Amino acid sequence: MVVQTPNGFELDNSGKRIVVDPVTRIEGHMRCEVNVDENGVIRNAVSTGTMWRGLEVILKGRDPRDAWAFTERICGVCTGTHALTSVRSVEDALGIQIPDNANSIRNLMQLALQIHDHIVHFYHLHALDWVNPVNALRADPKATSELQQMVSPSHPLSSPGYFRDVQNRLKQFVESGQLGLFKNGYWDNPAYKLPPEADLMATTHYLEALDLQKEIVKVHTIFGGKNPHPNWLVGGVPCPINVHSTGAVGAINMERLNLVQSIIQQGLEFNRNVYIPDVIAIGGFYRNWLYGGGLSSQACLAYGDIPEHPNDFSPEQLHLPRGAIISGNLNEVHDVDPRDPEQVQEFVDHSWYTYGEPGKGLHPWDGVTEAKYELGPNAKGTRTNIEELDEAAKYSWIKAPRWKGHAMEVGPLARYIVGYAKGHEDIKSQVDGLLRTMDLPFEAVFSTLGRTAARALESEYCSRLQQHFMDKLIANIRNGDESTANVEKWDPSTWPKEAKGVGMTEAPRGALGHWIKIKDGRIENYQCVVPTTWNGSPRDTAGNIGAFEASLMNTPMERPEEPVEILRTLHSFDPCLACSTHVMSPEGEEMATVKVR
């Protein structure tokens, strides 16, 4: 059957059905089904979150000042972003103004998370979709060294001996049978295009990135008191500043600030000398593989983040841009108001929830999370063992959020397209520079590789922003301002009887919002609309497909039974199903089970 979606895709589910479950190397649990035509081209795509999420309901009745500690536990990668979003929502509801230092410190932490996530995502989750570490064993270290010096003359680690050592280490690791990290790849699939030298160079950087990521997160330990679960505080940040102390427990002193400064510098150098050059080099070998654009060329959404001044979320004061693009019109960027009941709404006609009546959309403040698990008439298998979903009915635990009725892409690419369209100077010069270097037209950004490249550029931009806020923090401290928290409204007796607020951030993987309603000092309603809910959403009432589904459309597969191309494109979104659903793989399976029907 062929269906035309309102957002411009032609879906044909008559071809062979391929089921990938679970989609691997992501946080959480996800399943994907596609139909391919006789040439192996994807003509229908169905993406589903297979687990129930219920964080909202367990927050009911809790102290709003504690919500961050719960939301920090939703998943294993977005801890700090959820905590930040949560404290912002409470501050918004209660009208709490945070000090300037708290704003700088929060930005430094949020940017550290952004950079950490982008680097780890590229090297440790996504690179294996493009890079073949097993092939790296066949590389000539000398030729690898030459390639390295050509790609990035400023990177000091480039001698033939260095690459030979890494290759030997890799060989030992593989021969010890502990392939662990690299097992279950489709390493002989022709979809891998790199020569062995590029594979060795990228695999070497995989190791360098492992060392670096340990440093980056120290920013959280320093400002959050500890890691992996840093402390947060409604009203500011929980770390006192005392530059005259030499080691009072937890206080920020000059020694710690110097450490932060050196970490910022290391991150900046890695982004410039390793990450971006790698994306350009690897991308060069895949320059004809410009699939996966999906919704990016027509509908992008960003809430914006990294406010220059505390509590000021007006678009012109945000370093990461805010705005919405619809119908592919880059000449008009709409402002986004998370309070407007007509803008952000969640639909559940194709989700395993119910609002009591069909076709209804709810703004998050009025959000309802009531489960209703039922399979459509054309589903195959049983309720406990689904062989094939019926996407015409309910088919996912993810709700379908829409902006003014439009399915939107969120994430680094959406942020960069919104920024580019708004004429954001830093973003525009980065994007134009990259396209010039790679000799590609602007339209090339609407692709899987565009998403991957936007993440690398953003990581570098975030390093520069870190420097900006570090300078600001130091200048403030020099001027005698050591304030980090405002506790005037800490006591619930100072709160109104009822209040509601919204917290917004740009998580590494996209726009994140927490909507809270407070009554009598307790949480009455709490709704998180997370990035992967936007990107991984199922169809809505009108039949619009979501960003994951759209991105898979019309992609040719080398071998339909080896879903390299599907994984490549889905990974490019850095999906986090743990947040949008939850953290479990029932059988603990690592390998995607692929069934061709």
Next chain:
Amino acid sequence: MTRVLVLGIGNVLWADEGFGVRCVERLCERWRFGPEVTVLDGGTQGLYLLPFLEEADILVVFDAVDYGLEPGMLKIVEDAEVPQFMGAKKMSLHQTGFQEVISTATLMGYCPGRLILIGCQPEELEDYGGGLRAPVAAQIDPAICIALEMLAREGVCAEPGPGDTSMLADRAILRSAYEEGRPSEDEACRTGDDRFFPAEG
């Protein structure tokens, strides 16, 4: 000096999945170590835990592990068996994450030489927002006893008294606050779908 990392892993939001985190919480209530021992709530974090592994010679992990035993039974796995165990099916829910951490530390050449996994068979995992079930909660103290004995054999001893809680969970989600502040079942649906609740389907 032998450096020790005592790690509780798991997600406290998923009933018995919180076993490991609750063990380290209790350990610090009752016992104090010297500076060579770090007691850490690792949650479901993956690569974030690497720096801690790098600085340890002995790693003790508390976790809820599905060994296919009776609920509440403890099982201890050591050294070379640990990664292999964590690679089995139906083990701890975030095992791919932690298994990868061990694998990565090995690749980088700094995996602790001595590994001890103290696992407890969970009774209930499918209760989002829930707390520990009785048979699992009852094993917290015995699990700690085992850990203390094994550490003593390595020459690492604890003294009675509250220990360093700075690397543990925020007080809002410590066990008593978490379990007492829980909304009723009517208010907060705690079930998943039939694939994970075949008995109810």
